[in-house]
Amino acid sequence: MIERRIPIQVSEAVERVMAFACQGEVEEIPIEKAYGRYLGEDVISDHDVPPFDRSPYDGFAIHAEDSKTARNDQPVEFEVIEEIGAGYVASKEVKPFQAVRIMTGAQMPAQCDAVVMLELTKEYEKDGKKYMAIKRSFQSGDNVSFKGEDTKKGNVLVPKGTYINPGVQALLATFGYANIKVAKKPIIGIYATGTELLDVHEQLQPEKIRNSNAHMVQAQIERAGATPIYAGKLIDDFEACYEAISKVLEDVDILVTTGGVSVGDFDYLPAIYEQLGAKVLFNKIAMRPGSVTTVAELNGKLLFGLSGNPSACYVGFELLVRPVIKRLLHSTKPHVKKARAVLQADFPKANPFTRFVRGYVSYSENGLEITPIGLDKSNVVSSLASVNGLMILPGGTRGFRQGTKVDVLLLEDIEGSEWPW
Template sequence: MRQMIPLEEARQIMLDAVRPLETIKVDLPDAFGMALAEDVTAPHPLPPFDRSPLDGYALRAADTVAAGREHPAALTVTETIYAGHTAKGTVEPGTAMGIMTGAPLPPGADCVIRFEDTRREGNQVYIFSPLQPEQGVIHAGEDVAAGETVLTAGVTVDAGVTGLLAALGQTRAAVRRQPRVALFSTGDELLEPYSPLVPGRIYNSNLPALAAQVREAGGIPLPGGNRPDQTALITATIEQALKVSDLIVSTGGVSVGERDVVKEAMEAAGVEPLFWRAGFKPGTPVVCGRKDGRLVVGLSGNPAAAMITFILLVRPVLRRLGGHREIDLPRVQARMAVGFPKGGRQRRFVRAVVRWRDGGYLARPAGLQSPGAMRSLVEGNALLDVPAGHGPLKEGEMVEAILIK
């Protein structure tokens, strides 16, 4: 088993071990957050007909050539067209039709003028300036052409994608199945939130936090509760999780202590070891193995370390399993608004607040940076990627930041 490997190598080992899950078809509202499994071709143009983008009058531009403030063009209004309806007649020379937003352009008309730029007297409407052909008209196919590939496989279904598919008449979507992620924590010190807090024990925050991270990444969490630091119980948990999930993630028991038995339990469950420990802080003691095409990942028991390691290593795997084209969070260059005193031999990810100010991103460390401190992940929206061997960060120094929310 490889030990103390760079972050990028660990990430690549994990990504190489997984493939997108199978394609399923779901009702369109249920596809939100999932990845399209195939390209989508428009069966008809959008909009499907020439239409008006405003409330006004549809007319012939030729009838307004000589129009002016002193001598307006006077046109006879023959009817009004409402959205969802079509004209009964044709716009003839010297005539116009009232038209509402979204209504089809009537035959004979080649432009639209808004109500506010006209004067109406009875069935006569007065135009005070010349119009150009096509003015005020949205043409069929202006947004999407018939036969055009409008969405490609791997696109995440968000509100915009949902609206576009609905506009094309789609009621179902072909998507990749969401990965099921078995979660459990280890540690004799852990309590469920409903238990009384007693000396020497803490509530298990890792499990609900990781479940939320799984949902954000597009997966389905399968929380499995707490396990004491006993090899046999953890082995049985892994074996059961392999039967019901696509990925297994645990927290705790992965370092070098006497009761850090997760690696031993993975071996007992027949999991092939891939690596143990990665060269970054917090979260160094991460372990990863594989069995039956499924990854088993053990994260640090420290809450912040577990969540950060999830962001760096587990989230990209979940996105790959779910078929998403974009598996990485955005990175930006930010300038330090204040210094950060810690340096070190090992690569470090600093929780920070990053904001756009005066044409660039400014970064400020967010609260306590210890592996167990959680408040900094509430206050912060980014991780500053500080290279190995880098000294303290100075005010004004540029640093790469991962935007995590």
């Protein structure tokens, strides 16, 4: 008996999956380990920035009032009584018509309220004392970075769920986060199904292919920020598959399988979901490739049955699994970022359903460009290495011509998107 499956739209599939997405646990790690993780807490300013009034330039700190008569033909002279570098504070009181040589970042002497840039001054010595003269006046506050003007103590600087890049790392250090709470990396199990699959180390046999999907998905899991566990291949035996899947489910946050979700005789996944008591969220999506992609849920844990077709497997992961991982990492933008790009080749296939095509996104003077892979048979294999985007061709459209603007999903983008559909 051929099972009758009802296809749903891609956006509906994503929504059904995301209804079960939740924020994962957090753990505390030292700042040295934080790069590339996701914040498990808000980063909050523990002090004003600047922490004190300071000079943004190399120059001289003065009382602005003293400079009011300075003109081109009537310079005003200041005695330079001291020099302070960053990390040092003035030790002397600055009296009228005295100045302090001040370095970038150094704290303003208490009696000064303006900084004259070095290049606007003339320096000289008289009777063993240092002087400088200026030919224009300054207002109180000129060239002073005031305490708290960049940020105030207590401000949320970076929200929970943000990817920790070098800038975030700098903020963590500045605000004293020697240790920081980050999202724990979710554990994602992978099982590959299919009698035709060989392990990578095995000698090729005429009717077999090596299991590339599981390794591809493993890399996709890592790109998404989680930890993959490759549980192995499932052979075409129902009881063995059922046992293996029941067992691995205990150890993982999410289970991804590749293959076995069609309606063929050897496609056990639907029956395994049933025996597990998992609720199937859908088993058909109105898209190409990957229409047979199936997702089930068991006690809040998601089981992704990706197609065994490599491009369907790749696409299904990025559309459905990635956002669940990112949400576990507390991201508020869990989906792949969407942009517009100019198609670089004719794509003649009609699209009865929404079609996703792997491609290479590059930059031109006029924005993004995408070259779909797999159109030219002679380089279809090697071009897989350059894939960094998915082209989206809406369902109900005919072929697309070179030069047309199309939607693309940017697979290497880190920031993500709230809801690209």
